[in-house]
Amino acid sequence: MPTLLPAETLLLEGPDATAFAQAQFSSAVNSLATGHWQFSAWLDPQGRVRALFHLARLADERYLLLLRGGDAAEMTDALRRFVFRAKLAVTALPPRALATGPALSLHAVIDDGESVSLGGDTHSLRIGAVGAGDDAWRLMQLHAGWPWLPTPLLGELLPPALSLHRLQAVAIDKGCYPGQEIVARLHFRGGHKRHLHRVTLSQATTAGNALHRDGRMVGCVLDVVAMNDGSEALVVLADDIAAQLSDAHSQPFDDDLALGIVTSWPA
Known part of the structure; x- marks a missing residue:
């Protein structure tokens, strides 16, 4: 539970x-x-x-x-x-x-x-x-x-x-x-380079966890809801990393976590 x-x-x-x-x-x-x-x-x-x-x-x-x-x-x-x-x-x-x-x-x-x-x-x-x-x-x-x-x-x-x-x-x-x-x-003036995204995850993670790519901290997990076939989450991602995520479960992160963007929101 x-x-x-x-x-x-x-x-x-x-x-x-x-x-x-x-x-x-x-x-x-x-x-x-x-x-x-x-x-x-x-x-x-x-x-x-x-x-x-x-x-x-x-x-x-x-x-x-x-x-x-x-x-x-x-x-x-x-x-x-x-x-x-x-x-x-x-x-x-x-x-x-x-x-x-x-x-x-x-x-x-x-x-x-x-x-x-x-x-x-x-x-x-x-x-x-x-x-x-x-x-x-x-x-x-x-x-x-x-x-x-x-x-x-x-x-x-x-x-x-x-x-x-x-x-x-x-x-x-x-x-x-x-x-x-x-x-x-x-x-x-703009210039902030991290924004909010709804994503699917290939494996379980915990709200509050940092997201790393090649040893670089590129985002964080705000909320996670487990589904029958995986998890959905709200995350904050660096804009350059978000731009690379064009398909679901593409571009593995450290710890073999794969993430697919469903919706993105502006500031």
């Missing part, structure tokens, strides 16, 4: 919750309506993604963060260092089950008091569902190119590598936030 991913969540609550989130996170928080969610990220000053999450506005002054990798308690402790005199409470919630729910409009949020459902169009992601949860949602989100950040990759990747502009998780035209200068430079 695969290990099910828990829901690592935290709450931002108080009169200054919106202003705090707008100043710290990379998305356009001010435009997020109550009852909706958006992708967002918390970047370090060098622009690297230290946390990626669904940001759901449950009420005017109440936000729920569902982390796509990482530990809610650790992020809560780190965020509290920036609260200062703001009228704001940052609270880590106990890990809960994640389960696949029925189809719900993309970015819609339903909070019934016991669980929260985040709309993914073809499905919903239920936080706090009764029971042990499931991971059927993972393949649908992998196909959509929704990254998940395993622990070894927290604080290692820049937004273009995760296609965060496509997911509207980074805003170019909002005020300052950590890493904003790097985000703007990469957006307007």
Whole structure:
């Protein structure tokens, strides 16, 4: 049985919750309506993604963060260092089950008091569902190119590598936030040479693993879903290596791993 991913969540609550989130996170928080969610990220000053999450506005002054990798308690402790005199409470919630729910409009949020459902169009992601949860949602989100950040990759990747502009998780035209200068430079000047791909794999691997070719580190694995006839994964690859992968399971990597690109996404 695969290990099910828990829901690592935290709450931002108080009169200054919106202003705090707008100043710290990379998305356009001010435009997020109550009852909706958006992708967002918390970047370090060098622009690297230290946390990626669904940001759901449950009420005017109440936000729920569902982390796509990482530990809610650790992020809560780190965020509290920036609260200062703001009228704001940052609270880590106990890990809960994640389960696949029925189809719900993309970015819609339903909070019934016991669980929260985040709309993914073809499905919903239920936080706090009764029971042990499931991971059927993972393949649908992998196909959509929704990254998940395993622990070894927290604080290692820049937004273009995760296609965060496509997911509207980074805003170019909002005020300052950590890493904003790097985000703007990469957006307007380009030059980043690693991007996101959905791939098939010839053998099992683990999320967080590095990908090597002739001894050179050329990418990393974000998420893996085992299938009956192999595995599918989201990976970040160097652009020159991705350009060489024209057929499925071509161009072996080190350790005899073969990889075929199914879909590629821009920054």
